[in-house]
Amino acid sequence: MKTDFSQPKFTGARFDEKTLPVDVARDLAAYESLILDLAKHLYLTDHPDRERVPKGFASNFRLDIERIDPGSAMPNLVLVLSGALALVGGERDYFDQARDLVSECIAAPENALPDNFPKELLAHFNQFGRSLREGEALELPRQRAGSAVLTPDKRKKLVLAADQVYEKEVDLLGSIAEVDWEKSTFRLRLADGNQVNVPMPDSFHNKAREYGGKPRHQVALKGVAAHDSWDRLQKLISVESMEVVRNYAIATRMDELAQVRAGWYEGQGAALDADKLAIVADKLIADYPERLILPSIVPTQDGNLLLEWAADGSPSLDLLLSSLQASFHAFGPNGNDIEREFKLENAAEWQSLFGFLSDSIRTTAA
Numbered sequence: 184m185k186t187d188f189s190q191p192k193f194t195g196a197r198f199d200e201k202t203l204p205v206d207v208a209r210d211l212a213a214y215e216s217l218i219l220d221l222a223k224h225l226y227l228t229d230h231p232d233r234e235r236v237p238k239g240f241a242s243n244f245r246l247d248i249e250r251i252d253p254g255s256a257m258p259n260l261v262l263v264l265s266g267a268l269a270l271v272g273g274e275r276d277y278f279d280q281a282r283d284l285v286s287e288c289i290a291a292p293e294n295a296l297p298d299n300f301p302k303e304l305l306a307h308f309n310q311f312g313r314s315l316r317e318g319e320a321l322e323l324p325r326q327r328a329g330s331a332v333l334t335p336d337k338r339k340k341l342v343l344a345a346d347q348v349y350e351k352e353v354d355l356l357g358s359i360a361e362v363d364w365e366k367s368t369f370r371l372r373l374a375d376g377n378q379v380n381v382p383m384p385d386s387f388h389n390k391a392r393e394y395g396g397k398p399r400h401q402v403a404l405k406g407v408a409a410h411d412s413w414d415r416l417q418k419l420i421s422v423e424s425m426e427v428v429r430n431y432a433i434a435t436r437m438d439e440l441a442q443v444r445a446g447w448y449e450g451q452g453a454a455l456d457a458d459k460l461a462i463v464a465d466k467l468i469a470d471y472p473e474r475l476i477l478p479s480i481v482p483t484q485d486g487n488l489l490l491e492w493a494a495d496g497s498p499s500l501d502l503l504l505s506s507l508q509a510s511f512h513a514f515g516p517n518g519n520d521i522e523r524e525f526k527l528e529n530a531a532e533w534q535s536l537f538g539f540l541s542d543s544i545r546t547t548a549a
Contacts (some may be wrong), residue, residue, distance in 0.1 A: 297342030453486030
């Protein structure tokens with residue numbers, strides 16, 4: 184047996200096409216879990232002589248998405264009941280009560296939450312609404328006028344009403360500072376100097392050995408982390424994905440250069456050849472020598488690249504994208520010109536260039 188139960192409304196740019204992103208659908212599963220736990224609580228409150236809800240109370244209950252209606256993204260949720268719960272009234276009413284109480288809890292100020300909503304269940308909002316981004320909201324219908332609006336900020340306040348930290352999805356970027364092989368974790372050093380312990384799967388061990396202690400290479404991860412009321416990261420709870428970005432500064436710069444269009448310099452300036460730029464980017468990111476300081480990389484008005492190093496002799500490299508050729512120039516100790524030409528049509532020629540640069544570019548500090 185199925186009956187209409189609730190119709191949440193998602194608003195924000197991601198929902199303008201009247202579709203529901205897959206990651207947002209997780210919020211509906213979290214909503215179902217909250218409804219079920221709250222219904223159990225309400226039932227046991229009304230039946231203090233019982234220690235458990237009736238058999239089948241949970242297993243015979245589920246919420247299904249029947250359709251998504253126009254008006255941003257509005258999934259229509261139907262209550263599917265079987266067994267004894269399918270009977271009108273009785274235990275089934277507690278799911279309706281739980282639905283209405285969740286809406287009232289969201290609509291209420293965080294310092295005046297409904298008395299019959301248990302604080303321990305506010306932890307459900309760590310999952311319910313977690314996929315919402317800034318500028319997005321989830322609206323639930325209410326028995327009273329208006330709707331209950333769940334936003335990222337409201338979700339945070341609801342969790343913090345019962346706890347000192349709340350969970351949210353994060354994208355973190357940093358270097359591997361130290362590895363604890365016994366615990367299979369490593370410390371990720373972030374750009375702001377903070378550090379966080381990261382659980383490390385066995386498949387990541389070889390990368391940890393290769394890139395540990397090398398801040399030039401960054402680890403990019405997506406996961407869930409606990410934050411305090413000031414949004415300071417406290418602890419990484421889970422990791423969804425993790426990858427190493429070799430030579431992160433070069434990779435980021437090449438991504439920026441890929442956006443350069445004709446007329447980029449005061450209406451002048453040729454566009455960069457996208458295919459040739461991709462070849463150069465791949466080589467620089469994958470094979471740039473570890474012991475060589477990083478260059479600045481700028482486009483030239485004729486559609487090529489100039490690499491410059493803050494090193495003795497002001498070394499530079501003009502890299503012609505159209506022909507994949509490079510011209511090196513630097514000043515020697517006596518002010519003489521040091522020049523060298525390179526073709527870059529195959530792996531061996533690139534290695535020849537990198538070997539020359541490693542041997543030729545020095546800093547006074549070195």
